[in-house]
Amino acid sequence: MNRAETKTLLAALALSLGLSGCGASGSSEDGITVGVSAVAQGTATHSHDEAAAEADEHGELLKSFRRADGMKIEMQTGLLNLVPVGLEACAIASAGLEQLLQGLNPLASAQAHSGHTEGPAGAVDVILEDETVFDLGSLAPTSGTYCGLKLRLTPGSADALAGVSTRVGPCYYPDSVGLSDEDAEAVTAHSCLDVATGSEDLSFTLPFTAPVELGTDRRELALTLTNRYEEWFDGIDMSLLETDAGQQQKLLDNVVAAITVHTEDQQLVMLNFGLDVNGQEAVCGETYDGLGVGSIQNLRLEGFRYYLSDPTLESDTDSQPLILATRSTGTVYQDGENGVALMGDAQGCEGAAPLTTRSLAGTVAAGVYDRLCFTLGVPFELNHDDPTTSPSPLNAADMSRNRLSGHLFYRFDALVDPDGASPAGFFVHLGSTGCSNGESDFGSPPDAECSAPNRPRICLDYAEIKEGHRIVTDIAGLVATTDIVANTPDTAPGCTSSPGDPECVDIMPRFGLDYQLDAETLVPRQEQAAFSLKE
Amino acid sequence: MQFKTLSVPLAGALVLGAASPAALACSTCKCGDYSITLFGVEKPYDNRLRVGLDLLWREEAQGEPGVAERQTQEWRSTLGLAYSVNERLTLAAQLPWVAKTIEDSNLARQEADGIGDVDLIARWTAWQSADAGGRHRAGLRLGVRLPTAEEIEDGNGQLLDIDVQPDAGATAPNAGAWYGYYRFPWLVSASATGFWYGDGNQGFQPGDSAVVSVHTQYAINQSWALQLGLDARNADNNRFSGASDPDSGGFLAMAWTGAAVRLSPDLVLQAGVQTPLIDDLNGQQDEQPALRLSVAYDF
Numbered sequence: 079m080n081r082a083e084t085k086t087l088l089a090a091l092a093l094s095l096g097l098s099g100c101g102a103s104g105s106s107e108d109g110i111t112v113g114v115s116a117v118a119q120g121t122a123t124h125s126h127d128e129a130a131a132e133a134d135e136h137g138e139l140l141k142s143f144r145r146a147d148g149m150k151i152e153m154q155t156g157l158l159n160l161v162p163v164g165l166e167a168c169a170i171a172s173a174g175l176e177q178l179l180q181g182l183n184p185l186a187s188a189q190a191h192s193g194h195t196e197g198p199a200g201a202v203d204v205i206l207e208d209e210t211v212f213d214l215g216s217l218a219p220t221s222g223t224y225c226g227l228k229l230r231l232t233p234g235s236a237d238a239l240a241g242v243s244t245r246v247g248p249c250y251y252p253d254s255v256g257l258s259d260e261d262a263e264a265v266t267a268h269s270c271l272d273v274a275t276g277s278e279d280l281s282f283t284l285p286f287t288a289p290v291e292l293g294t295d296r297r298e299l300a301l302t303l304t305n306r307y308e309e310w311f312d313g314i315d316m317s318l319l320e321t322d323a324g325q326q327q328k329l330l331d332n333v334v335a336a337i338t339v340h341t342e343d344q345q346l347v348m349l350n351f352g353l354d355v356n357g358q359e360a361v362c363g364e365t366y367d368g369l370g371v372g373s374i375q376n377l378r379l380e381g382f383r384y385y386l387s388d389p390t391l392e393s394d395t396d397s398q399p400l401i402l403a404t405r406s407t408g409t410v411y412q413d414g415e416n417g418v419a420l421m422g423d424a425q426g427c428e429g430a431a432p433l434t435t436r437s438l439a440g441t442v443a444a445g446v447y448d449r450l451c452f453t454l455g456v457p458f459e460l461n462h463d464d465p466t467t468s469p470s471p472l473n474a475a476d477m478s479r480n481r482l483s484g485h486l487f488y489r490f491d492a493l494v495d496p497d498g499a500s501p502a503g504f505f506v507h508l509g510s511t512g513c514s515n516g517e518s519d520f521g522s523p524p525d526a527e528c529s530a531p532n533r534p535r536i537c538l539d540y541a542e543i544k545e546g547h548r549i550v551t552d553i554a555g556l557v558a559t560t561d562i563v564a565n566t567p568d569t570a571p572g573c574t575s576s577p578g579d580p581e582c583v584d585i586m587p588r589f590g591l592d593y594q595l596d597a598e599t600l601v602p603r604q605e606q607a608a609f610s611l612k613e
Numbered sequence: 614m615q616f617k618t619l620s621v622p623l624a625g626a627l628v629l630g631a632a633s634p635a636a637l638a639c640s641t642c643k644c645g646d647y648s649i650t651l652f653g654v655e656k657p658y659d660n661r662l663r664v665g666l667d668l669l670w671r672e673e674a675q676g677e678p679g680v681a682e683r684q685t686q687e688w689r690s691t692l693g694l695a696y697s698v699n700e701r702l703t704l705a706a707q708l709p710w711v712a713k714t715i716e717d718s719n720l721a722r723q724e725a726d727g728i729g730d731v732d733l734i735a736r737w738t739a740w741q742s743a744d745a746g747g748r749h750r751a752g753l754r755l756g757v758r759l760p761t762a763e764e765i766e767d768g769n770g771q772l773l774d775i776d777v778q779p780d781a782g783a784t785a786p787n788a789g790a791w792y793g794y795y796r797f798p799w800l801v802s803a804s805a806t807g808f809w810y811g812d813g814n815q816g817f818q819p820g821d822s823a824v825v826s827v828h829t830q831y832a833i834n835q836s837w838a839l840q841l842g843l844d845a846r847n848a849d850n851n852r853f854s855g856a857s858d859p860d861s862g863g864f865l866a867m868a869w870t871g872a873a874v875r876l877s878p879d880l881v882l883q884a885g886v887q888t889p890l891i892d893d894l895n896g897q898q899d900e901q902p903a904l905r906l907s908v909a910y911d912f
Contacts, residue, residue, distance in 0.1 A: 101727075102725075102726060102727030102728065102763045102765055102779075103724075103725070103726055103727070103765070104723070104724060104725040104726075104727075104765035104766055104767045104768075104773045104777070105723070105724045105725075105767050105768055106721075106722070106723040106724075106767040106768075106771065106773055107720075107721065107722040107723070108721055109717050109719035109720045109721025109722070110719040110720055110721075111719070164680075218681065218717065218718075218719040218721070219718075219719055220679055220680065220718040220719055220720075221719075221720055293720070294720060297720065
């Protein structure tokens, strides 16, 4: 080998060694990983041990709750095969998820409680204790900005979910519809079902409340799916659920509509509500006593509902919006700017079937908060839209006056002394007044905010709410110094927010609002007495 | 709060598994006759001892672009030694040193370098034409790939994916036939070899494959030659833990364009590029052009 050959070979060898390095080595750098887990979540109640799973008389696990019409449900089986498929890039519009329900015709033949059916590995079992975490695996998306999580309810391959995505075992109490909790508890006649459905994939997308950017700066994301199983049976004809494909599809739609997703930057908030009349649960048609200061203090409830909007969680240094989860019943509206919920008896006492909003769910930026605040009323931006074309629940019957005045924010209707010689109506209606469009055209919105918006901001202790205390409005607090029989001539019975009504002098300030009795008299607000927390 | 971890998700395992980078393993995607430098396209002679060094750079992508794609870059440096016992029988061994980088579409990145699987090959001339120079020659080749590949870990002691490992670590007996035509200034070399793979590391089993190479060399003068060729590979799907990888295997033909220069009577330098010509690979695979530089010295 001559010198040139030696040089060439050595050069090739050196190049080879240079590329190879001096010894075996390895390194790794994690990519973008999105972990997905699921939890089941009912409405926590203070007396209910954080909505823990209960057991029936046989020791079987079950979840007990009341659906939107008040029907008591005891669910013994609740299994889902829920599969995360991918993230949805923000450039692609996410599929709509709102499914509205119609029809409420309960009753079915009786069956005995058959017990909790355990799910196969991988299934989300909502019968287990609330907040039990089910690991649904992880996704490895590319870098980008994402606005939703794509999921599939897909048939399982084994055990209770063989060939189906969803299996539920509710026992339902038809006679409990519209009753108070106490009376509903006493109802014993029930029927039990075992429904396995979802033999085909059902794909859907859950939108994020805010875009999530993943890339070199953020490679990990944890997503939590919350299954609000208490909404699964809303609007379902339970008597047909085992046999009718349409009802089973409605069940699947409800299941999908009752799932929300949040990131580790957010926290789930569950709120429990109540309506009382003088400390007792408000039930349509019931008569209550001890209201006001007059000689007659009894009345029969004819309707009780209110709008709340733009809830926030607050501390001394922070205020974060609570993004509301929409419901299949159409009682919650949420857009990019505003969230509105119609609470209480959404259709009044005259509706075809009871529809009561007893709880709200939402997500908020993770943090430590002292107060839950919300506006009693509809935001001005939505208040004067055409109710015939407005989205639910802003289209609720009897909650809109006209476009100029907007919605009623708080509506209590009653008949005073219903069994007496001269029963009389008594109303507490809260809404904006002093609205003007220059033409007194009640069919057109005002030119600007009304002179008396009458939207009180209510703030309550969040620590107690987290413990499961209910947010209760009691009409007794508003009429504590009112004679519910007395009425000034040429004014509406009770108080309908109109200026110049002497009966409003005692009521409006108790909403936390100033009240203009006349040009010279502004009655100052008091500490609000409409809402309080109750165990 | 109670935490329940489920070991065997139902259908989720299938859906997520499809996106699992581990299922995209491809450690045997090399196309063509990898021993061509060592054996050469010229006729061997008695007691020829040849040392060869191959440098190969290649790049490929597997999986759905923008969704679950894995890009692989590979430097393969193969040191070979071939000894011609006589004109008819040549024995050879090849030791690869491999440096790989894989990057997934989710920005996960792994790098590894180390020793790959060693090849032992015997090439036998079974027939040669009766003319004076024996212009046509043909024979058989037998070999075995040994599972010598190192299993590389990252800095935390975690075993890296099979995709980034230097080689599959699978025993692969192989057999084939070759043909050579020698008439200056033309040289033609063709070979076809089948590989039968056993189980490799990490539950990975490369798909059995057949590689075919046809190379033609035209000598411009005594020092320089131009090369054209066709390298092809047809492979079964790889298997990972018993599951077939849909984004592996299939047929790929690449055109070889190169040049060789004889720097001295015993030293030959070759360089060229392989360019995909026919791509019928399974699933989502994208093979990029490969560069090759090689040097061979005869003692």
